Amino acid sequence: MKIDVRLFGIMRDRIPNAHSGNLIIEMKRGKSVADLRAQLDLADLVGLAVNENVAEDNSLVLKDGDQVHLYTAIGGG
């Protein structure tokens, strides 16, 4: 399946080949948010939302065509 990943802020600089802010990630069916995090080598602190909803549960199974947003969450500002 294909996961449509969009990256915001410094995530564009930290994931290889992601400067445009968009990535299509190929994954086998039944893979979860935890698998995506592992595939992209994401630190726990990286915010991840699936179809606009924050993925609080890393075991959430992804579906073909899901839109995933990666971002950093910093307080203040």
Place this chain on the structure above:
Amino acid sequence: MPHGYNGKILHVDLSSRTFEIEEPDLAFYRKYMGGSAMGLYYLLKNSPAGTDPLGPENVLCLMASVITGAPISGQSRITATAKSPLTDCIGDSQSGGFFPAEFKFAGFDGIVIKGKSDSPVYLWINDGEVEFRDADHLWGKITGESEEIIKEELEDQKIQIMQIGPAGEKLVRYAAVMSMNNRAMGRTGMGAVMGSKNLKAIAVRGKNKPTIADKKGLMELTRWGTKAYPESHVAGLGKYGTANATAGQQKAGGLSTFNHNSGVFEGWEAIDGTTMFDTVLRGADEGVQNSKGRDTCYSCTVRCKRVVEITEGPHKVDPLYGGPEYETLATFGSYCGIDDLAAISKANEYCNKYGLDTISCGATIAWAVEAYAEGHLRKEDTGGLELNYGDAEVMVKLTRMIGERKGFGEILGEGSVRAAEKLGNGTEKFLVISKKQETPAHMPQAKPTLGIIYAVNPFGSDHQSSEHDGSYKWYPERMKQIGLDDPQSSRGMNEEKVRYALRTQWAYSALDTVSVCQFVFGPAWHLYDMEQLAVAINTITGWDVTLDEIMELGERRVNLLRAYNAREGIGREQDTLPEKMFKKALKGGRTDGVTVDKDEWQEMMNHYYLLSEWDLSTGNPSQQKLESLGIGWALDG
């Protein structure tokens, strides 16, 4: 000669156009260090209770710190302290840039300004020499024009200038004190205090940098910061600015939208830091915005300041006036339902030209828009303007009208509370304030500890007075440094989270006392941690400060601020949140249906006062508490 600081405080009387130089002892500097702690010392001793904030008896203190101007990131900050014309409580606001360091090089650690000049004046401080110069020709000029004239007449382009724009002259109650035309002491109306004194500007130039006690030790810390920066949590903030926070705020349901009626905004991507970097930063069209579109403060490696340039379309933006921060993007953007980045950048430009706090300005406009949308304001009230969410043109127009105090901008320049009192007709229902200060774009419904801090903060709702909820679990090792060893979820409230709010409040208060940037030093995601702040202070001054002493410094400042308010008759009764946060459920996103639970909030407030060792009924520190912090004199003035 001390290391790190000058040992000199300048006292200026504008009424008589005279000055004196005080040389406080080491014990004074060690106890107060700088910022509003030092400012409060002079304010409490030099202005009577019940002072008119816009009267000559109000005292305006500008204080750097014992480390300002040293060669390390994050130290070039200065604080203004006076009674606030917006809140009628203590006022407190900081800014960075190059002025604070240059001010130290000019020979002083702080200025205490009393009285009122009978005509516009500016101060010229040049290597320890002080001169009063007429400013009639500058009155009415926007910041960029005044800066150019002053540099020309003093024949030095390297002068740093702190000044007010026309908004400060016209006493807009949330007027800012500006430097570099784009750095603002925005909050609590310190620009109006300066305007009430007919003080247009302070120009500084100096060639004498304070000595450093342990140069090698400081260089090691500086080098560590430079090396750690690219992989640090602040690298995103440096490259994409504070607007880097927008995506996270949206996902958490905490992006203040439609005057705090929702925590999500459909047009959020248009006002995100990534979009800003790609489209409106200077040099973006040639792909060189990383070098041309980012600005910095003295000796700082982070370079988080935005420089926006727009040369085409209805909202051309001059890069001289910088670019919007996250707060500005949210208050003029999502708060008002606007996703037009060029229009928001234009509003930011007007705020910096006229000298306005972008948070209070945008939030006051959003309040008026909601009151109009709900039928409590009419065209007769607004001078014929129709106010609608999403109307970028009217928002930009109103911002300029507030800066000039013209038309409906005259009333809005009073701040939303006084405007609601004047306009009546139920418009107070739509206020989003604490202690009369408009609320920043971080929502207690998404970050519950802010519901405590917004209410208790002595100078009104403020998002930079504590660490936000998520960091307790995200940065456990750093939290242990400040005595927080029981990580909690970002959601919900309990007594441990109140302890987190209080201890991080003391930590942030210490940062403001040492006058350092809260993006560079801090207890969580910051480049340097709190232990490293102690190292910075000690290598610069030669002292032996511990982190416990730093935390007590922060607690001392909070208690001084609170003591000032107690003297003004302000206490627990004013420690409130906007009623709409308790009564009106948010719509949409992760915080859909959420309100602040008033009973639980009240219980947590009680716990906060207990932990602070403050009186439960008055919410103020006792004489015994003040004495334990070495400030037993505070309530006597």
